Amino acid sequence: MEVDRIDGRTPNQLRPLACSRNVLHRAHGSARWSQGDSTSYKTAIVNTKERNTIILAAVYGPKAGTRKGENPEKASIEVVWKPRTGQSGKSEKECELILRRTLQSICLLTVHPNTTTSVIVQLLPCAINASCAALVDAGFPLKHLAVAVGCGLSEGGSVILDPSKAEEELKFQAYTHLVFLNSSLSVLPEGLPHVEGKPVEDGIITSVTHGAMSVNDYLCCMERAQAASAKISEFLRRSLQSQLPSDPAKAL
Amino acid sequence: MAEKATEKTGMEGEMEVDAYRRLFPLPFYERHLLDSLRPDGRPLSRSRDTSLSLGAVSSADGSALVKFGDTTMLAAIKLEVMTPSKESPDEGCLGIEFHMPPICSPIVRPGKPAEIAPVISKQLEDAILSSGLINLKELSLISGKAAWMTYVDIYCLNADGSLFDAALFAAVAAFSHLQIPLVSLSEGGRVITVSGENLDNPAKELVNKDKRNLTLHSIPFSLTCVLHKNYILADPTAEEESIMETLLTVVLDSSSQLISLYKPGGSVLAFKTTVQDCISHTRKRVKELQKILSEALSDMEID
Numbered sequence: 001m002e003v004d005r006i007d008g009r010t011p012n013q014l015r016p017l018a019c020s021r022n023v024l025h026r027a028h029g030s031a032r033w034s035q036g037d038s039t040s041y042k043t044a045i046v047n048t049k050e051r052n053t054i055i056l057a058a059v060y061g062p063k064a065g066t067r068k069g070e071n072p073e074k075a076s077i078e079v080v081w082k083p084r085t086g087q088s089g090k091s092e093k094e095c096e097l098i099l100r101r102t103l104q105s106i107c108l109l110t111v112h113p114n115t116t117t118s119v120i121v122q123l124l125p126c127a128i129n130a131s132c133a134a135l136v137d138a139g140f141p142l143k144h145l146a147v148a149v150g151c152g153l154s155e156g157g158s159v160i161l162d163p164s165k166a167e168e169e170l171k172f173q174a175y176t177h178l179v180f181l182n183s184s185l186s187v188l189p190e191g192l193p194h195v196e197g198k199p200v201e202d203g204i205i206t207s208v209t210h211g212a213m214s215v216n217d218y219l220c221c222m223e224r225a226q227a228a229s230a231k232i233s234e235f236l237r238r239s240l241q242s243q244l245p246s247d248p249a250k251a252l
Numbered sequence: 253m254a255e256k257a258t259e260k261t262g263m264e265g266e267m268e269v270d271a272y273r274r275l276f277p278l279p280f281y282e283r284h285l286l287d288s289l290r291p292d293g294r295p296l297s298r299s300r301d302t303s304l305s306l307g308a309v310s311s312a313d314g315s316a317l318v319k320f321g322d323t324t325m326l327a328a329i330k331l332e333v334m335t336p337s338k339e340s341p342d343e344g345c346l347g348i349e350f351h352m353p354p355i356c357s358p359i360v361r362p363g364k365p366a367e368i369a370p371v372i373s374k375q376l377e378d379a380i381l382s383s384g385l386i387n388l389k390e391l392s393l394i395s396g397k398a399a400w401m402t403y404v405d406i407y408c409l410n411a412d413g414s415l416f417d418a419a420l421f422a423a424v425a426a427f428s429h430l431q432i433p434l435v436s437l438s439e440g441g442r443v444i445t446v447s448g449e450n451l452d453n454p455a456k457e458l459v460n461k462d463k464r465n466l467t468l469h470s471i472p473f474s475l476t477c478v479l480h481k482n483y484i485l486a487d488p489t490a491e492e493e494s495i496m497e498t499l500l501t502v503v504l505d506s507s508s509q510l511i512s513l514y515k516p517g518g519s520v521l522a523f524k525t526t527v528q529d530c531i532s533h534t535r536k537r538v539k540e541l542q543k544i545l546s547e548a549l550s551d552m553e554i555d
Contacts, residue, residue, distance in 0.1 A: 098516045202524070207513050208512075218510050219524065
């Protein structure tokens, strides 16, 4: 079933992606990730700002572990989620926890034991992609890159990928946010890493849902989002390659 | 795997089981998992013994005490009359708070609130609102003038894993035990609650005489599973949660709609089959919890 989207996209179409790294000079690594471009869909809505998602992520560390959660065997990651305005509340705390657990699962934590790395994120969700790029920019050892995709489920039961904020406010009965691993290129002779015969990028690292939906709708979201994650992961890889090598002076 | 672990440690023969469990928690668990059994004697997919008692707090309008094994939750609901906001004049309001006092766990220290508590509050709020358990319109007394502010407080008395599941069950049970207090209009046109001694001969007409219970539409129930390699362990204890870090929580309502599927990171990936297995475990658990809830409610009616 087809649903008209206000910006004229097809249900599976993502907004244009943009990623720039090394945008903050004092941070060890930083990235700006945006989804949606105000110039390309000028006709649809007056307030074009609403339809862009821009996230700024900064990474400081690894630095000496000071936090109470420090671990003598592993590096710890701390996430600070800054809301656009006002004080941080319950929902920011929830986002911090989800982001921290997700990042922990992709980082090689054993390389820098007894240290803390802070990831500071400002502005709206979809921050996983941004923090991931920022960690790369900081040269933090990672196992994988994580790729996050948002899905909306409209009243009629059709799945829409990457809903913009204006769309989110309008008509959805449920949303899903899923995080996958990036599809890997491998130089190893045995090929791509598999877990029991399944490629790793089929598995979910993180799943967060809002609103009620049927189990089949969820599985449908999962399939669609997985297909889209391949696109984002390819974009991420390309944008990381084009900007290498990053400023060597920052390592000092 | 387990044999490899014992080779590594070497001194397993001389070591007492308790010491081995503390020093090498993961090999200890993996040995049990090979036999599809957990250290507390449960099969992997079985939840702990669950008990529910309604009306544990007599001063609250609705309350419930829930035990999942050692995890203990006390939920209490208090209603207050408030003026509804202009945007939604015929709706009441819901405030859900999850508390973890220092007595509940050795990791919570006085003065330092537990990091997980606000997150669970938010999740409970999401689950209760998006399942449509409560129709906020039912909390209205006089449109535009008075509505109920519903404070739901859930206290964790003993934190031994699956906190969200127990908290959600306690909240839902407290809602089904909720008795809305009687209110009447005073001369100044203000809404006041009628207390016990005036109940027999109320001076003023009661506003909500025939509406003492809330209609609960679709009741959400949840199950948390720990994922480790291919194993799925339902209803984990705190020890299991800390050793095997990947958690997956499924919330289903009584009509089998998926309310939430929550997996915050973790080293184990959830494939489609894993997700389906977890959902089918949750379906079974929903039936168990529904039975416990309806038994507790019918016991209360007999009393």
